[in-house]
Amino acid sequence: MTRVVAGALGTVVVLLMGGLIFIFSGIFDVSADAPHWPITRKIMEIVRDRSVEVRARAVSVPNLSDDQAILKGAGQYAAMCANCHLAPGQERSEIRPGLYPQPPDLSKHAVDPKTAFWVIKHGIKMSGMPAWGRSHDDATLWSIVAFMQKLPGTSPEQYKEMVAKAPTGEHTESADRSPDDHSEKNAASGKAGSKANHKH
Numbered sequence: 001m002t003r004v005v006a007g008a009l010g011t012v013v014v015l016l017m018g019g020l021i022f023i024f025s026g027i028f029d030v031s032a033d034a035p036h037w038p039i040t041r042k043i044m045e046i047v048r049d050r051s052v053e054v055r056a057r058a059v060s061v062p063n064l065s066d067d068q069a070i071l072k073g074a075g076q077y078a079a080m081c082a083n084c085h086l087a088p089g090q091e092r093s094e095i096r097p098g099l100y101p102q103p104p105d106l107s108k109h110a111v112d113p114k115t116a117f118w119v120i121k122h123g124i125k126m127s128g129m130p131a132w133g134r135s136h137d138d139a140t141l142w143s144i145v146a147f148m149q150k151l152p153g154t155s156p157e158q159y160k161e162m163v164a165k166a167p168t169g170e171h172t173e174s175a176d177r178s179p180d181d182h183s184e185k186n187a188a189s190g191k192a193g194s195k196a197n198h199k200h
Protein backbone atom coordinates (compact mmCIF):
# COMPACT_ATOMS: atom_id res chain seq x y z
CA MET A 1 0.00 0.00 0.00
CA THR A 2 2.84 2.36 0.90
CA ARG A 3 4.50 1.66 -2.44
CA VAL A 4 1.27 2.49 -4.28
CA VAL A 5 0.91 5.80 -2.46
CA ALA A 6 4.56 6.65 -3.01
CA GLY A 7 4.24 5.77 -6.70
CA ALA A 8 1.14 7.94 -7.06
CA LEU A 9 2.83 10.87 -5.33
CA GLY A 10 5.90 10.41 -7.47
CA THR A 11 3.76 10.50 -10.62
CA VAL A 12 2.04 13.69 -9.48
CA VAL A 13 5.40 15.33 -8.76
CA VAL A 14 6.78 14.33 -12.17
CA LEU A 15 3.67 15.68 -13.90
CA LEU A 16 3.87 18.94 -11.98
CA MET A 17 7.55 19.33 -12.77
CA GLY A 18 6.90 18.58 -16.43
CA GLY A 19 4.08 21.12 -16.49
CA LEU A 20 6.25 23.79 -14.92
CA ILE A 21 9.09 23.10 -17.35
CA PHE A 22 6.65 23.34 -20.26
CA ILE A 23 5.19 26.64 -18.98
CA PHE A 24 8.46 28.40 -18.21
CA SER A 25 10.53 27.03 -21.09
CA GLY A 26 8.64 29.12 -23.65
CA ILE A 27 8.37 26.09 -25.92
CA PHE A 28 4.68 26.72 -26.57
CA ASP A 29 4.28 29.06 -29.56
CA VAL A 30 1.62 31.71 -28.84
CA SER A 31 1.91 33.43 -32.23
CA ALA A 32 -1.37 33.84 -34.13
CA ASP A 33 0.15 32.52 -37.38
CA ALA A 34 1.07 29.16 -35.80
CA PRO A 35 -2.09 27.01 -35.53
CA HIS A 36 -2.83 24.92 -32.43
CA TRP A 37 -2.20 21.22 -32.47
CA PRO A 38 -5.39 19.47 -33.66
CA ILE A 39 -6.07 17.97 -30.23
CA THR A 40 -5.53 21.35 -28.55
CA ARG A 41 -7.88 23.07 -30.98
CA LYS A 42 -10.55 20.40 -30.51
CA ILE A 43 -10.42 20.63 -26.71
CA MET A 44 -10.59 24.44 -26.80
CA GLU A 45 -13.56 24.36 -29.21
CA ILE A 46 -15.46 21.95 -26.96
CA VAL A 47 -14.75 24.06 -23.86
CA ARG A 48 -15.77 27.25 -25.69
CA ASP A 49 -18.98 25.83 -27.18
CA ARG A 50 -20.13 24.25 -23.92
CA SER A 51 -19.32 27.40 -21.94
CA VAL A 52 -21.35 29.59 -24.28
CA GLU A 53 -24.21 27.10 -24.52
CA VAL A 54 -24.61 26.83 -20.74
CA ARG A 55 -24.56 30.60 -20.19
CA ALA A 56 -26.74 31.51 -23.17
CA ARG A 57 -29.61 29.39 -21.86
CA ALA A 58 -30.67 32.16 -19.49
CA VAL A 59 -30.90 34.77 -22.26
CA SER A 60 -34.44 35.96 -23.01
CA VAL A 61 -34.92 36.83 -26.69
CA PRO A 62 -36.98 39.99 -27.43
CA ASN A 63 -38.88 40.76 -30.64
CA LEU A 64 -36.33 40.65 -33.46
CA SER A 65 -38.66 41.57 -36.31
CA ASP A 66 -38.83 45.33 -35.69
CA ASP A 67 -37.75 47.07 -38.92
CA GLN A 68 -36.12 50.04 -37.19
CA ALA A 69 -34.12 47.77 -34.90
CA ILE A 70 -32.95 45.76 -37.92
CA LEU A 71 -31.83 48.92 -39.74
CA LYS A 72 -30.02 50.11 -36.62
CA GLY A 73 -28.36 46.72 -36.39
CA ALA A 74 -27.22 46.98 -40.01
CA GLY A 75 -25.34 50.18 -39.23
CA GLN A 76 -23.86 48.75 -36.05
CA TYR A 77 -22.80 45.57 -37.84
CA ALA A 78 -21.10 47.55 -40.60
CA ALA A 79 -19.19 49.63 -38.06
CA MET A 80 -18.38 46.95 -35.47
CA CYS A 81 -18.49 43.51 -37.06
CA ALA A 82 -17.94 43.48 -40.83
CA ASN A 83 -14.14 43.88 -40.69
CA CYS A 84 -13.83 40.50 -38.99
CA HIS A 85 -17.05 38.67 -39.89
CA LEU A 86 -17.44 40.05 -43.44
CA ALA A 87 -20.55 41.23 -45.25
CA PRO A 88 -22.44 40.21 -48.41
CA GLY A 89 -20.13 40.46 -51.40
CA GLN A 90 -17.06 40.86 -49.18
CA GLU A 91 -14.52 38.06 -49.47
CA ARG A 92 -11.83 39.38 -47.14
CA SER A 93 -10.71 42.33 -45.06
CA GLU A 94 -7.35 43.71 -44.02
CA ILE A 95 -7.55 42.31 -40.48
CA ARG A 96 -9.26 38.97 -41.08
CA PRO A 97 -6.30 36.94 -42.50
CA GLY A 98 -4.28 37.60 -39.35
CA LEU A 99 -6.97 36.46 -36.90
CA TYR A 100 -6.68 33.04 -35.27
CA PRO A 101 -9.01 31.34 -34.79
CA GLN A 102 -10.67 32.59 -37.99
CA PRO A 103 -13.98 34.36 -37.22
CA PRO A 104 -17.09 32.84 -38.84
CA ASP A 105 -18.39 34.50 -42.00
CA LEU A 106 -21.74 35.73 -40.66
CA SER A 107 -22.94 36.72 -44.12
CA LYS A 108 -23.23 33.01 -44.92
CA HIS A 109 -23.95 31.32 -41.58
CA ALA A 110 -26.92 31.92 -39.28
CA VAL A 111 -26.32 32.03 -35.52
CA ASP A 112 -28.82 31.20 -32.78
CA PRO A 113 -30.06 34.52 -31.29
CA LYS A 114 -29.29 33.56 -27.69
CA THR A 115 -25.78 32.48 -28.60
CA ALA A 116 -25.20 35.55 -30.77
CA PHE A 117 -26.30 37.97 -28.05
CA TRP A 118 -24.24 36.32 -25.31
CA VAL A 119 -21.08 36.24 -27.44
CA ILE A 120 -21.53 39.82 -28.68
CA LYS A 121 -22.10 41.09 -25.14
CA HIS A 122 -19.44 39.10 -23.27
CA GLY A 123 -16.86 38.28 -25.97
CA ILE A 124 -14.60 35.23 -26.12
CA LYS A 125 -11.27 35.10 -24.32
CA MET A 126 -8.12 34.82 -26.44
CA SER A 127 -10.04 34.90 -29.72
CA GLY A 128 -10.11 38.56 -30.72
CA MET A 129 -13.87 38.74 -30.05
CA PRO A 130 -14.44 41.79 -27.79
CA ALA A 131 -17.07 42.15 -25.09
CA TRP A 132 -19.23 44.84 -26.70
CA GLY A 133 -21.40 44.94 -23.60
CA ARG A 134 -18.72 47.07 -21.95
CA SER A 135 -19.46 49.96 -24.32
CA HIS A 136 -22.97 49.33 -25.72
CA ASP A 137 -26.37 48.80 -24.12
CA ASP A 138 -28.44 45.65 -24.57
CA ALA A 139 -30.87 47.31 -26.99
CA THR A 140 -28.03 48.11 -29.37
CA LEU A 141 -26.63 44.59 -29.13
CA TRP A 142 -30.05 43.08 -29.79
CA SER A 143 -30.38 45.27 -32.88
CA ILE A 144 -27.23 43.61 -34.23
CA VAL A 145 -28.69 40.18 -33.47
CA ALA A 146 -31.93 41.18 -35.22
CA PHE A 147 -29.97 42.22 -38.31
CA MET A 148 -27.91 39.02 -38.21
CA GLN A 149 -31.11 37.00 -38.64
CA LYS A 150 -31.58 38.73 -42.01
CA LEU A 151 -27.93 38.72 -43.04
CA PRO A 152 -27.50 35.27 -44.67
CA GLY A 153 -29.11 35.49 -48.09
CA THR A 154 -28.95 39.30 -48.21
CA SER A 155 -27.46 40.54 -51.48
CA PRO A 156 -24.58 43.07 -51.52
CA GLU A 157 -26.96 45.69 -52.91
CA GLN A 158 -29.55 45.08 -50.19
CA TYR A 159 -26.84 45.21 -47.54
CA LYS A 160 -25.50 48.56 -48.74
CA GLU A 161 -29.04 49.96 -48.91
CA MET A 162 -29.79 48.87 -45.35
CA VAL A 163 -26.54 50.33 -44.04
CA ALA A 164 -27.23 53.60 -45.89
CA LYS A 165 -30.66 53.82 -44.24
CA ALA A 166 -29.35 52.97 -40.77
CA PRO A 167 -29.71 55.73 -38.16
CA THR A 168 -26.39 57.31 -37.30
CA GLY A 169 -25.47 57.39 -33.64
CA GLU A 170 -22.71 57.66 -31.13
CA HIS A 171 -21.06 54.38 -32.08
CA THR A 172 -22.02 54.11 -35.77
CA GLU A 173 -20.13 55.23 -38.85
CA SER A 174 -20.70 54.52 -42.53
CA ALA A 175 -19.22 51.25 -43.75
CA ASP A 176 -18.29 52.91 -47.04
CA ARG A 177 -16.22 55.64 -45.37
CA SER A 178 -12.48 55.14 -45.77
CA PRO A 179 -9.74 56.15 -43.30
CA ASP A 180 -8.92 59.05 -45.65
CA ASP A 181 -12.49 60.27 -45.29
CA HIS A 182 -12.08 60.38 -41.52
CA SER A 183 -8.82 62.31 -41.87
CA GLU A 184 -10.42 64.81 -44.24
CA LYS A 185 -13.35 65.23 -41.86
CA ASN A 186 -11.03 65.86 -38.92
CA ALA A 187 -8.96 68.29 -40.97
CA ALA A 188 -12.09 70.18 -42.01
CA SER A 189 -13.24 70.34 -38.40
CA GLY A 190 -9.85 71.65 -37.38
CA LYS A 191 -9.94 74.38 -40.03
CA ALA A 192 -13.44 75.38 -39.01
CA GLY A 193 -12.36 75.57 -35.40
CA SER A 194 -9.33 77.68 -36.31
CA LYS A 195 -11.47 80.14 -38.26
CA ALA A 196 -13.91 80.41 -35.39
CA ASN A 197 -11.10 81.13 -32.93
CA HIS A 198 -9.56 83.66 -35.34
CA LYS A 199 -12.82 85.61 -35.45
CA HIS A 200 -12.75 85.98 -31.70
